Amino acid sequence: xxxxxxxxxxxxxxxxxxxxxxxxxxxxxxxxxxxxxxxxxxxxxxxxxxxxxxxxxxxxxxxxxxxxxxxxxxxxxxxxxxxxxxxxxxxxxxxxxxxxxxxxxxxxxxxxxxxxxxxxxxxxxxxxxxxxxxxxxxxxxxxxxxxxxxxxxxxxxxxxxxxxxxxxxxxxxxxxxxxxxxxxxxxxxxxxxxxxxxxxxxxxxxxxxxxxxxxxxxxxxxxxxxxxxxxxxxxxxxxxxxxxxxxxxxxxxxxxxxxxxxxxxxxxxxxxxxxxxxxxxxxxxxxxxxxxxxxxxxxxxxxxxxxxxxxxxxxxxxxxxxxxxxxxxxxxxxxxxxxxxxxxxxxxxxxxxxxxxxxxxxxxxxxxxxxxxxxxxxxxxxxxxxxxxxxxxxxxxxxxxxxxxxxxxxxxxxxxxxxxxxxxxxxx
Amino acid sequence: xxxxxxxxxxxxxxxxxxxxxxxxxxxxxxxxxxxxxxxxxxxxxxxxxxxxxxxxxxxxxxxxxxxxxxxxxxxxxxxxxxxxxxxxxxxxxxxxxxxxxxxxxxxxxxxxxxxxxxxxxxxxxxxxxxxxxxxxxxxxxxxxxxxxxxxxxxxxxxxxxxxxxxxxxxxxx
Ligand code: SF4
Numbered sequence: 368x369x370x371x372x373x374x375x376x377x378x379x380x381x382x383x384x385x386x387x388x389x390x391x392x393x394x395x396x397x398x399x400x401x402x403x404x405x406x407x408x409x410x411x412x413x414x415x416x417x418x419x420x421x422x423x424x425x426x427x428x429x430x431x432x433x434x435x436x437x438x439x440x441x442x443x444x445x446x447x448x449x450x451x452x453x454x455x456x457x458x459x460x461x462x463x464x465x466x467x468x469x470x471x472x473x474x475x476x477x478x479x480x481x482x483x484x485x486x487x488x489x490x491x492x493x494x495x496x497x498x499x500x501x502x503x504x505x506x507x508x509x510x511x512x513x514x515x516x517x518x519x520x521x522x523x524x525x526x527x528x529x530x531x532x533x534x535x536x537x538x539x540x541x542x543x544x545x546x547x548x549x550x551x552x553x554x555x556x557x558x559x560x561x562x563x564x565x566x567x568x569x570x571x572x573x574x575x576x577x578x579x580x581x582x583x584x585x586x587x588x589x590x591x592x593x594x595x596x597x598x599x600x601x602x603x604x605x606x607x608x609x610x611x612x613x614x615x616x617x618x619x620x621x622x623x624x625x626x627x628x629x630x631x632x633x634x635x636x637x638x639x640x641x642x643x644x645x646x647x648x649x650x651x652x653x654x655x656x657x658x659x660x661x662x663x664x665x666x667x668x669x670x671x672x673x674x675x676x677x678x679x680x681x682x683x684x685x686x687x688x689x690x691x692x693x694x695x696x697x698x699x700x701x702x703x704x705x706x707x708x709x710x711x712x713x714x715x716x717x718x719x720x721x722x723x724x725x726x727x728x729x730x731x732x733x734x735x736x737x738x739x740x741x742x743x744x745x746x747x748x749x750x751x752x753x754x755x756x757x758x759x760x761x762x763x764x765x766x767x768x769x770x771x772x773x774x775x776x777x778x779x780x781x782x783x784x785x786x787x788x789x790x791x792x793x794x795x
Numbered sequence: 796x797x798x799x800x801x802x803x804x805x806x807x808x809x810x811x812x813x814x815x816x817x818x819x820x821x822x823x824x825x826x827x828x829x830x831x832x833x834x835x836x837x838x839x840x841x842x843x844x845x846x847x848x849x850x851x852x853x854x855x856x857x858x859x860x861x862x863x864x865x866x867x868x869x870x871x872x873x874x875x876x877x878x879x880x881x882x883x884x885x886x887x888x889x890x891x892x893x894x895x896x897x898x899x900x901x902x903x904x905x906x907x908x909x910x911x912x913x914x915x916x917x918x919x920x921x922x923x924x925x926x927x928x929x930x931x932x933x934x935x936x937x938x939x940x941x942x943x944x945x946x947x948x949x950x951x952x953x954x955x956x957x958x959x960x961x962x963x964x965x966x967x968x
Contacts (some may be wrong), residue, residue, distance in 0.1 A: 398941060411865070413823075422955040423960065451825070512890065513868075514865050515891060515894045518952070519955045520949050523955065562883065562885075563812075565885060565887050595860060739822075739862070741823075758861065758862075761812050793861070
């Protein structure tokens with residue numbers, strides 16, 4: 368059994384960072400110079416170009432390990448965004464960076480990394496976005512960094528990292544019908560809270576995790592960001608290898624935590640009795656069982672099924688399955704945004720787009736869409752949104768006092784049908 | 796970097812996330828001098844118009860949680876903020892602030908000692924923040940040497956520049 372928290376062995380994060388630092392062993396608190404296996408930039412990468420030149424750097428350390436994926440404003444919806452895109456295109460051209468996922472071949476940056484096999488077991492991956500944590504589901508250390516720091520990575524291929532202590536989250540039991548990976552991660556967030564994993568790694572394991580698809584694992588690791596974590600991760604197994612079999616872009620270094628790994632904290636969760644969960648305004652850790660909130664009849668103005676947390680094909684399928692035969696409630700704007708162009712095409716092939724639009728929803732191009740309040744689907748003062756995304760801080764989707772409820776994709780669709788928060792199990 | 800940093804204090808509460816520091820609608824702005832007009836627009840609306848170089852921001856727990864946007868520390872740097880001190884920081888904000896060259900200090904318990912407008916004195920080497928008005932103070936673990944070096948250099952850009960010039964860069968893979 369892995370990790371009762373008392374041993375002297377290495378956790379998964381420690382194993383990976385030791386490899387990245389060219390060391391046998393590392394201990395939490397130690398500062399290492401880590402070699403980067405993959406560097407990802409989205410629009411914020413435009414802010415990397417100037418510091419890169421200011422540093423006096425001339426060439427990117429390894430163009431084959433750099434991915435640019437624009438996603439926040441695609442196609443550009445403002446002049447400012449258009450300029451960011453142009454800066455990146457020019458930089459890619461000048462530096463000979465071949466892996467640019469531009470308009471037409473685009474998607475949310477983390478989804479692009481995932482579905483093209485850019486991050487593999489054992490990697491140290493960094494991206495200019497806080498939800499880079501999602502890629503830890505590959506059995507990697509994947510962390511968000513700022514653009515100036517990215518400039519240093521592009522110049523040197525390495526960055527300093529403090530080895531984080533690890534929180535071990537062990538999950539057992541079976542998710543019941545109408546309960547999803549999103550409900551589980553909300554449940555865990557309610558316990559660990561938004562600061563509970565600051566500077567730390569979160570490692571998930573247990574029979575429930577072992578049975579999960581990669582998509583579900585991405586959802587879990589994605590929201591370790593909301594706990595403040597440096598990274599969230601799951602040791603690679605057959606599911607990981609099968610997923611990466613044909614798409615891995617570089618060699619894997621499968622690493623596993625030691626059986627006697629030392630964890631700072633162990634959290635045990637049994638999901639047998641878990642029901643749908645909701646994170647109420649204005650914090651992702653303000654989590655309650657959905658059932659407790661339903662009697663308040665929370666009316667919604669907008670519903671968003673999208674974001675890197677939950678807009679993969681399984682999320683859209685489940686949403687469409689619930690929606691089929693129903694209509695979006697009058698007065699509700701229901702926005703569905705697939706996480707990538709390939710998911711868009713799949714949704715098209717499977718007739719899901721038809722289901723969403725027939726019911727009165729709007730199926731958009733793949734992008735971050737309404738998730739961050741800077742592109743589309745922006746909320747007016749006082750409006751309420753049920754969302755499958757990951758953040759509900761004040762002002763996240765527009766007006767400072769607009770309210771965002773974070774839910775599973777199924778529960779967002781239930782809200783779209785009823786016009787207020789509703790239990791998805793009533794539709795299954 | 797000076798060992799002694801003194802300045803007028805602005806206070807913030809707990810869990811001020813990057814959306815409240817620089818709202819999503821300014822994310823396509825990359826000119827720090829433009830960004831600084833909007834910094835803390837949601838959390839502390841009077842800050843942008845009135846903050847002066849050398850002022851010190853003191854916050855509660857988890858300052859800068861949320862997205863990885865460097866716009867927030869960039870804007871603070873453009874204002875010339877002398878230091879940012881908090882009970883605790885979110886990880887990426889801390890890294891970004893240090894990387895752009897702002898003395899960034901985690902001193903648990905600091906927020907309770909200050910009111911807006913107080914004077915603060917920060918001793919970097921000794922690891923102490925003092926309220927000049929009340930005399931109350933709190934200690935903090937001095938920054939590790941590699942971070943002090945970074946601040947010394949004026950931020951990551953200068954540091955890497957020196958490294959590249961010195962030809963010590965390990966660019967081989
Ligand atoms: S979907 Fe939302 S959380 Fe994910 S990268 Fe885009 S803006 Fe960030």
